[in-house]
Structure formats: structure tokens, C-alpha cells
Amino acid sequence: MDPVVQVQGLVNRFGTQVVHDGLDMQVMPDEVFGIVGGSGTGKSVLLRTILGLQRPQAGVVRIDGHDITQMTEAQLRIVKSHYGVSFQAGALYSGLTVKENIQLPMLEYLKLSERALDDLALLKICLVGLSPQAAGKYPSELSGGMVKRVALARALALDPSLLFLDEPTSGLDPIGAAAFDDLVLYLQRELKLTIVMITHDLDSIFRTCNRVGVIVDGRMISDTLEGIVDNPNPWIQEYFHGERARARVEALQHGA
Amino acid sequence: MAAEVRRSAEGLELTLTGEWGVREFDTLEAQLAAVDVQSAHLVRVDAQPLTKLDLAGAWALHQFIARARAAGAEVSFQGAAPEQLRLLDETLKEAEKGVEEGPPPPPPAPPHGRVMRLLIDLGVHALHVSRNLKQGLAFLGKASVTALFSAAHPKHLRPTSIARHVYDTGITALPIVSLIAFLISAIIAYMSARQLRGLGADIYVADLVTIGVLRELGVLLTSIIVAGRSGSAFAAELGSMKLNQEVDALIATGVDPFEVLVVPRIIGLTIALPLLTVVADLVGLTGGGVLCHFLLDMPFSQYIGRVNEAISDTTFWVGIIKAPVFALIIAAAGCYRGLQVRSSARELGRLVTVAVVQAIFFVILADALFAVLFMEMDI
Numbered sequence: 001m002d003p004v005v006q007v008q009g010l011v012n013r014f015g016t017q018v019v020h021d022g023l024d025m026q027v028m029p030d031e032v033f034g035i036v037g038g039s040g041t042g043k044s045v046l047l048r049t050i051l052g053l054q055r056p057q058a059g060v061v062r063i064d065g066h067d068i069t070q071m072t073e074a075q076l077r078i079v080k081s082h083y084g085v086s087f088q089a090g091a092l093y094s095g096l097t098v099k100e101n102i103q104l105p106m107l108e109y110l111k112l113s114e115r116a117l118d119d120l121a122l123l124k125i126c127l128v129g130l131s132p133q134a135a136g137k138y139p140s141e142l143s144g145g146m147v148k149r150v151a152l153a154r155a156l157a158l159d160p161s162l163l164f165l166d167e168p169t170s171g172l173d174p175i176g177a178a179a180f181d182d183l184v185l186y187l188q189r190e191l192k193l194t195i196v197m198i199t200h201d202l203d204s205i206f207r208t209c210n211r212v213g214v215i216v217d218g219r220m221i222s223d224t225l226e227g228i229v230d231n232p233n234p235w236i237q238e239y240f241h242g243e244r245a246r247a248r249v250e251a252l253q254h255g256a
Numbered sequence: 257m258a259a260e261v262r263r264s265a266e267g268l269e270l271t272l273t274g275e276w277g278v279r280e281f282d283t284l285e286a287q288l289a290a291v292d293v294q295s296a297h298l299v300r301v302d303a304q305p306l307t308k309l310d311l312a313g314a315w316a317l318h319q320f321i322a323r324a325r326a327a328g329a330e331v332s333f334q335g336a337a338p339e340q341l342r343l344l345d346e347t348l349k350e351a352e353k354g355v356e357e358g359p360p361p362p363p364p365a366p367p368h369g370r371v372m373r374l375l376i377d378l379g380v381h382a383l384h385v386s387r388n389l390k391q392g393l394a395f396l397g398k399a400s401v402t403a404l405f406s407a408a409h410p411k412h413l414r415p416t417s418i419a420r421h422v423y424d425t426g427i428t429a430l431p432i433v434s435l436i437a438f439l440i441s442a443i444i445a446y447m448s449a450r451q452l453r454g455l456g457a458d459i460y461v462a463d464l465v466t467i468g469v470l471r472e473l474g475v476l477l478t479s480i481i482v483a484g485r486s487g488s489a490f491a492a493e494l495g496s497m498k499l500n501q502e503v504d505a506l507i508a509t510g511v512d513p514f515e516v517l518v519v520p521r522i523i524g525l526t527i528a529l530p531l532l533t534v535v536a537d538l539v540g541l542t543g544g545g546v547l548c549h550f551l552l553d554m555p556f557s558q559y560i561g562r563v564n565e566a567i568s569d570t571t572f573w574v575g576i577i578k579a580p581v582f583a584l585i586i587a588a589a590g591c592y593r594g595l596q597v598r599s600s601a602r603e604l605g606r607l608v609t610v611a612v613v614q615a616i617f618f619v620i621l622a623d624a625l626f627a628v629l630f631m632e633m634d635i
Contacts, residue, residue, distance in 0.1 A: 094499075095602030111282050119319075120278070120312055123344070126351035127311070140599030159278045159310035190343045191311065 002065055004029050004162055004194045005050060010059035012045050019045050021218030023059070027211075032188060032195045033222075034205050037215035038235065043198045046215070047166055050196075051085060052076045063162070081109045083162040084155030088170060090147040092139040098125065098150050099135040105157040124153040129183055145176045149183070156187070165197035169204045181207045202240075206248050214239070226252065259287055267298030267329060273305045276313025284313060288320040293327045302334035314340035395592045399522060402514040414520045421524025425486040426532055432485070433478050433532050434539045440477060441469050441540035445547040458552055462562035465544030467571060474537040475575045476623055479582040482529055483615040487590040490521055491611035494594025495604040503595070513595070522587040529583035533576055570635045578626050582619045589615040 005027040012020040019042035027033045037043045048054050102121040128149040169177035213222035229240045260271040406412040448464045506513045548554040593611035597604050
């Protein structure tokens with residue numbers, strides 16, 4: 001199987017500050033890949049680079065085998081229609097209703113009748129567990145959890161097979177976060193999605209991810225969930241074996 | 257061909273092929289809509305040859321099956337039904353549950369006659385206007401009280417913030433204000449020279465420029481430029497702070513946003529605008545002089561002499577006295593509209609526009625009132 005997302009030798013520099021120094025990453029089909037790292041290690045920069053929002057100084061980023069760092073804007077546009085992105089704060093268009101938010105990518109890329117647009121948007125709204133009444137609401141009228149769900153629905157607007165989630169559970173209460181994780185897992189299973197997600201949420205990692213990549217010193221250490229918790233790197237040890245994490249690691253090892 | 261249709265004795269056989277995705281949705285829907293299900297008792301669907309079926313494709317199929325069932329046909333699948341259809345059914349079932357739990361839609365309003373509707377509209381509009389007026393007055397009142405309080409307690413006066421606003425609204429506006437003052441007074445000099453030359457009175461061009469620039473144009477043009485530059489900046493800055501919950505954060509910290517945001521802007525602009533006006537006056541007089549020199553061959557010394565004669569004790573002050581008032585109007589409109597932003601980026605754009613339009617409107621209105629006042633005072 002070919003990797004869906006492949007990053008090789010990525011270098012990102014801002015002035016003299018080196019963010020990524022030869023970072024490698026590989027995401028295989030149908031897996032949920034978690035990107036972990038301390039603040040300022042360049043998780044968001046990595047995501048922005050993979051999405052083509054900024055070009056790296058060196059390195060290759062392949063999505064479905066195509067190197068996006070060498071693409072023109074027009075070529076990139078086609079690639080962009082094949083994945084969905086949900087941003088950390090939702091990034092919903094504040095002047096559009098929930099329904100219009102979800103329809104925007106469809107209007108941009110597809111030729112659909114008015115009725116089909118409405119049907120498909122409503123379907124997406126229901127799919128992420130919102131009631132159809134939410135369709136006419138504006139983003140400012142939504143709760144934090146609803147914003148996250150609408151962002152997910154918008155990311156799914158074009159039925160992509162690849163999904164990028166930036167901190168999907170940040171700002172949610174533990175119960176809401178768990179419900180959101182379940183939703184992501186459910187959709188991943190049912191729609192056979194490949195998911196790349198940045199997250200800080202240990203619960204979320206243990207619940208959803210198959211593999212985890214940790215950014216340390218500008219490079220990525222990636223392994224299966226079981227493998228990464230035994231990695232000798234001090235930051236990873238601190239992260240997975242600190243006070244907060246111990247119970248979960250034990251649960252994982254008991255289960256296995 | 258994404259769906260092959262065969263008619264047999266007992267009904268239809270549908271073989272689905274190729275990719276059924278959201279990109280093909282339009283064609284799929286048209287193709288399925290063209291299939292006549294009226295005469296069929298049995299519809300047999302073979303989804304196995306499909307290479308891709310996403311949610312949109314499944315929705316097209318779902319719609320077709322619903323239509324066939326509604327027409328009385330029995331629908332069955334060759335092999336297992338596609339997974340995606342089950343997901344769809346689950347989703348729709350969940351959604352229906354949600355609908356039942358939701359509140360019933362409000363009953364439609366009873367219809368009104370035309371006169372009644374007109375009255376209702378009028379009432380709603382009147383209420384809207386009076387509410388706006390009240391809010392505007394409340395803003396002005398709060399801003400005045402805070403400003404007076406700050407003046408009485410200099411600790412609350414935020415000199416750094418005021419200095420920043422003097423710089424942003426005043427110093428950085430110097431080039432554009434100077435340029436426009438120069439050009440406008442040159443244009444006035446040129447236009448009036450053409451008219452006055454016919455009468456042999458072109459010496460009075462200097463008088464016209466002097467009175468026009470000092471009394472009216474200097475301060476009015478500067479105010480309009482500043483309304484466009486800084487009035488909009490105030491509204492946009494406060495508006496996005498509002499959207500970003502920065503204003504809430506201030507209030508929650510126990511800091512009065514009027515004290516740290518509104519009053520420094522008002523005071524800053526009230527200092528900057530008169531100073532800008534002085535510069536505009538100077539540059540304007542220079543512009544008139546330059547034009548007179550090159551176009552009318554009037555030596556600078558003669559121009560300056562005429563200007564001196566045209567200026568009375570009050571000419572300069574009649575112009576400059578208006579500047580702080582205009583500054584107050586511009587700053588208040590910008591801050592007031594900025595703080596009204598609530599929810600969306602679109603609202604921000606609308607309110608910034610309103611701020612600038614109202615600032616310019618009230619500046620010109622105030623200028624007209626000043627003109628009447630000065631006429632009555634005979635100056």
C-alpha cells in the first residue's frame with residue numbers, strides 16, 4: 001500500500017529559528033495518525049506545510065503520491081478538493097449559516113442543483129450528530145461543541161477520503177471530547193477515512209489513534225501507540241509517563 | 257454509464273458501475289431520475305461492480321430506492337446492500353429522533369391588511385430609531401463621564417495610549433493631508449483666477465484662497481480624510497477586539513473599556529485633528545501662493561501681503577475652533593460603531609462603513625451649524 005501522506009526531509013526555517021530539520025512522516029490508508037509535540041515544536045507549521053498554505057525551504061510533501069511543494073496554484077487546487085480540513089477554532093465563516101458553510105466547498109467545486117445542495121448539506125449536518133434545526137443558525141449562535149461538529153461537517157462536504165483535524169477536542173469538556181472522539185472514530189470506520197490529527201489531548205490519543213508521531217528537535221519519531229509509549233526519548237517519556245498519563249498507559253498495557 | 261438498466265418480465269434490474277461520488281452526483285441523479293419505476297414490481301440492484309460509493313452517491317441511490325418503493329415496487333439487492341446505505345439510514349433515523357425532541361416550529365403570524373402592515377412597519381421602525389438614539393446617547397454619556405473622571409484622576413488618563421493615538425491619527429496622516437490641502441487650494445486658486453481675470457481682479461485670488469482655506473476647506477477636508485483613515489480604523493480595531501472577546505476580557509479583569517479604549521482615542525484625535533488642521537492651513541496657503549506665482553506672475557511678497565490683508569483677527573480661529581468638535585464626532589462614531597459589533601465579520605464591515613458615513617455626515621452637519629452660528633455672531 002502506498003502512503004496517503006508522505007513527508008520527507010522537511011526543513012522549515014524562520015530567520016535563524018529552525019522549526020523542522022529533516023522531518024519525515026508517513027500516513028498509511030485507513031489509519032488515524034496523531035501528531036504530538038510540545039508548544040512551539042511546529043505542529044501547526046507542519047500542518048500548514050502539508051496543506052500547501054506555506055512552502056518549505058526543503059523537502060518533499062506527497063499527498064496521494066503527488067509532490068505538492070512543486071505544484072502550481074491551479075494544480076494545488078485540485079489536490080485540495082480531495083481532502084477536508086477542520087481548523088482548531090472551527091474557522092467557520094461568520095457571515096454564513098451552518099448550511100451555507102457546508103455548501104461553500106460544494107459550490108466551489110461541484111455543479112449541483114439547489115435541492116441536491118440542500119439535501120447533501122443536511123445529510124452532513126445529521127452525520128455529525130447535529131439536528132437539522134441547526135442548519136439555519138449562524139456560527140455566533142453555536143456552542144463550542146457544535147462549532148467543532150460543523151467544522152467537521154464542512155471538512156466532509158466533498159466526501160474526501162483524507163481528513164486533517166487540528167486539535168479537534170480542544171476547548172471541549174471531557175464528556176463532549178469523548179463524544180467527539182467517538183464520532184471521529186465512527187466516521188473513520190464507516191467512511192473509511194484516513195485521518196491526520198494534531199492533538200494535545202491524551203484521552204483523545206489513546207482513544208482514537210493507531211499511530212503517533214512526536215515532533216522532537218525538528219524531527220519526528222513515529223510509532224504505533226503501544227510502541228511510542230516505550231520510546232526512550234526523555235520528552236516522550238515525560239509526556240506519556242507523567243502524572244497525567246500513567247493511568248492511561250497502564251490501562252493500555254492491561255488491555256493488550 | 258454509471259447505471260445499466262435491464263427490463264425483465266417481473267421488473268427492473270439495475271447494475272451500478274464505476275465511481276459513484278459527489279463529483280458525479282449531478283449525472284447520477286439525472287440518470288436515476290430518468291429510470292421509470294412505475295411499471296416495475298421488482299427492482300433488483302446489483303451494487304457489487306461499483307468501484308467507489310461515497311455518501312453523496314449513496315444518497316442518490318437512497319433517493320431512487322425511496323422513489324421505487326413509493327411507486328409500489330419491491331427493492332432487493334444482489335448480494336449484500338452497500339454499507340454506505342446502512343450508514344445513511346442510521347444517520348437519518350438519528351436525525352428524525354432529534355426532530356421529534358426539538359421544539360415545535362412557531363405558528364405563522366396571522367395575516368394583516370395593507371394599512372395594518374404599514375402601521376406595524378412604521379412602529380417597528382420608530383422603535384428601532386428611538387432605541388438607536390438612546391444607545392447613542394448612552395454611549396456619549398458614558399464616554400463623557402469616563403473622560404471627566406479620567407481628567408479628574410490623571411492616573412486613569414493613559415498618556416501612553418493617548419500619545420499612540422496622536423501619532424497614529426495625526427503624524428502618520430501628515431503626508432496625505434498636506435498633499436490634498438496643497439492640491440485643493442491650488443485648484444481653487446486656478447479656478448478663481450480664471451473667473452477674476454475677466455474682471456481684472458486677479459489680485460483677489462489670494463483673498464479667496466485665504467478665506468476659503470482657513471475658514472472652511474482646511475478643517476473640513478482634513479476631517480473628511482481623518483474620518484476615512486482613523487474613524488474606520490477605530491471601528492475596525494474595536495470591532496475585531498469585540499469579536500475576539502478582548503473587550504469581554506477587559507471587563508472581566510475589571511478594566512473599563514471606555515477608559516482604556518474609547519477615551520484615549522477621543523482625546524488623541526481631539527489633540528491630533530487641530531494640529532493637522534494647522535498644517536493643512538499652512539500648506540494650503542503655500543499651494544495658493546505657488547500657483548499665483550507661476551500662473552499669475554504674482555511675486556510671493558505681493559501674495560503674502562494680500563494674505564495678510566485678507567486675514568482678520570478671527571479668520572484662522574473660526575476654522576480651527578471647529579477641529580476639536582469634528583474630532584469628537586469622528587472618534588465617537590468610530591468607537592461607538594466598533595463596540596456595536598457582535599457576531600460576524602460581515603457585521604464588522606457594515607459597522608465600519610456606517611461609522612465612516614455617519615462621521616462625515618455629522619461633520620458636515622456640524623459645519624453647517626457653525627456657519628449659521630458665525631453668521632449670527634457676525635464674524
